[in-house]
Amino acid sequence: MSKANTRMTKQRKEILKILRATKTHPTADWIYDQVKKEIPNISLGTIYRNLNILVEMGKIRVLNYGSSYSRYDGVPENHYHFICDSCGKVFDLDIPVNKTLENYISEKTPFQIFNHRTEFYGLCVECQEKN
Numbered sequence: 001m002s003k004a005n006t007r008m009t010k011q012r013k014e015i016l017k018i019l020r021a022t023k024t025h026p027t028a029d030w031i032y033d034q035v036k037k038e039i040p041n042i043s044l045g046t047i048y049r050n051l052n053i054l055v056e057m058g059k060i061r062v063l064n065y066g067s068s069y070s071r072y073d074g075v076p077e078n079h080y081h082f083i084c085d086s087c088g089k090v091f092d093l094d095i096p097v098n099k100t101l102e103n104y105i106s107e108k109t110p111f112q113i114f115n116h117r118t119e120f121y122g123l124c125v126e127c128q129e130k131n
């Protein structure tokens with residue numbers, strides 16, 4: 001990544017501020033709608049470009065779950081998620097990351113582990129109440 005890409009531009013600061021203020025793991029379209037309130041002339045292409053740069057900078061995470069769109073997470077540290085099978089919402093789980101699992105894999109395989117991702121699936125409280 002070039003040095004110019006690592007600057008915290010006005011657009012990147014606004015995207016980061018919005019992502020850090022939500023726990024919903026939004027799509028790029030939702031982020032675009034929010035940023036547009038502060039920077040009216042911004043384009044969706046600029047949002048995507050800056051989201052990719054923020055991911056490369058390690059400031060945010062992209063969550064791909066095999067759907068046609070990605071979700072973005074303002075918490076770059078390794079953590080676990082719960083995904084509702086009914087409504088598709090993604091929730092952070094406030095539980096410790098299992099470093100023992102990473103160490104075990106590193107010791108038992110020839111792979112170099114940097115982090116791991118674990119998701120839990122089921123029904124969120126709202127969807128349980130609907131059923």
